[in-house]
Amino acid sequence: MSELVFVGLFAMLVLTAIAAIRLTDLFAVVIMFSVYSLLAASLFVAMDAVDVAFTEAAVGAGVSTILMLATLVLTDRWEKPRKNKALLPLVVVSITGAVLLYGTLDMPDLGDQNAPIHQHVAKRYLSDSGHEIGVPNVVTSILASYRGYDTFGELIVIFTAGVGVMSLLGGRRKKKKVENNDT
Amino acid sequence: MTRNPVLQVISKIMIPVILLFASYVQFHGDFGPGGGFQAGVLFAAAFILFGVVFGIESVVKVLPQGVLRFFIASGVLIYGATGFVTLYKGGDFLDYNVLSSHGPSGQHIGILVVELGVGITVASVVIAIFIAFAERD
Structure with a gap:
């Protein structure tokens, strides 16, 4: 039963991706991306x-x-039609895709308990986090306690992203205010 | 931006619910799914809905850029300061066990404070990015 759900969701994911590539209405493409994310979220659930x-x-x-x-408001809604045939990119993408598919052959099956990822520290987290951390959600105890350094790093990444966007795009409002005062 | 009364009334009802749910995700992350990251994004989503429906100026009025900058930095500082408090108490950096005489309850305090820092920074960064984008038109 769950395999059927997986296959159905993955099929819809692929269809959404193809639709996003084929469409020239960028508004529809953005909505397609949103649908794609929602389908991915359903897969994770x-x-x-x-x-x-x-x-x-x-x-x-x-x-x-x-x-x-918000970006679309600043640009054009319709994608410019492409004149040249994109043969070289197609070859590159096909080769990359084939190599990636070849790479998946070595990967463990979905939900395989003997996969290396479940043999390393995961067992210790699952058995010991109950009395070591005392928090029912193991994900939270790994994120905030066992892997506190990593989460601190992630937070600094987000902080840097915010500072970057603010220094690139911020400060526009002041200019507008000056313009308004002049008129 | 057009003012749609139906959207305005609905979002006036929805925004408090979203904020409440964000707080629930923030402080209940130890027990259920969620935590600082998710709560921060949800919290920001409420402000984004507010900005989309009532105009970006209303969001700037509630959260001026200076306030947002303060929150962006203070979340990171709360996280880092927790690490230094544990150092001061004689433990390792971000070793919450020393925060309380009973190990797991110290862990509980540490996780709560650290997740709060994450939530504050994530929420204010997402709101700041949204304002930066939306202000340009």
């Missing part, structure tokens, strides 16, 4: 990764869609 699904739904389907729409 189906795989019991609710924390990731939560983030994907909020950031991917929500905030980034708004940001892309």
Whole structure:
């Protein structure tokens, strides 16, 4: 049953991606990206990764869609028709895709308990976090306590992103105010 | 931006609910799904909805750029300061066990404070990016 859900969601994911590539109406493309994120979030829920699904739904389907729409307001709604046939990019993409598919042959099956990722520290987290951290959500205890350094790093990445965007795009309002005062 | 009364009334009802849910995700992240990152984005989503429906000027009025900058930095500082408090108390950097005489309750305090820092920075960064984008038109 769950395999059927996975296959259905993945098929819809692929269809959405193709539709996003084929469409020339950029507004529709942005909405397609939003649908793509929502489908990805549903996949994460189906795989019991609710924390990731939560983030994907909020950031991917929500905030980034708004940001892309805000960008669209500043540019044109319609994509310019392409004249030249993109043969070289097609070859490059096909080769890259084939190599990536070849790479997946070595990967463990979905939900395989003997996969290396489940053999390393995951066992210790699952068995010991209950009395070491005392927090029912193991994801939270890994993120905030066992991997506190990494989360601090992530927070600084977000901080840097905010500072970068503010220094590149911010300060526009002051200029507008001056213009308004003149008129 | 057009003013649509239906959207305005609906979002006036929805925004407090979104903010409440964001707080729930923030402080209940130890027990259910969620945590600082998710709560921060949800919190920002409420302000973005406010900005989309009522105009970006209303958001700037509630959260001027100086206030946003203060919050962006203070979240990171709260996280880092927690690490230095644990150092001061004789533990390692971000070793929450020393925050309380009973280990797990110290962990609980540490996680709560650290997640609060994450939530504050994520929410204010997302709002700041949205304002930076939306102000340009």
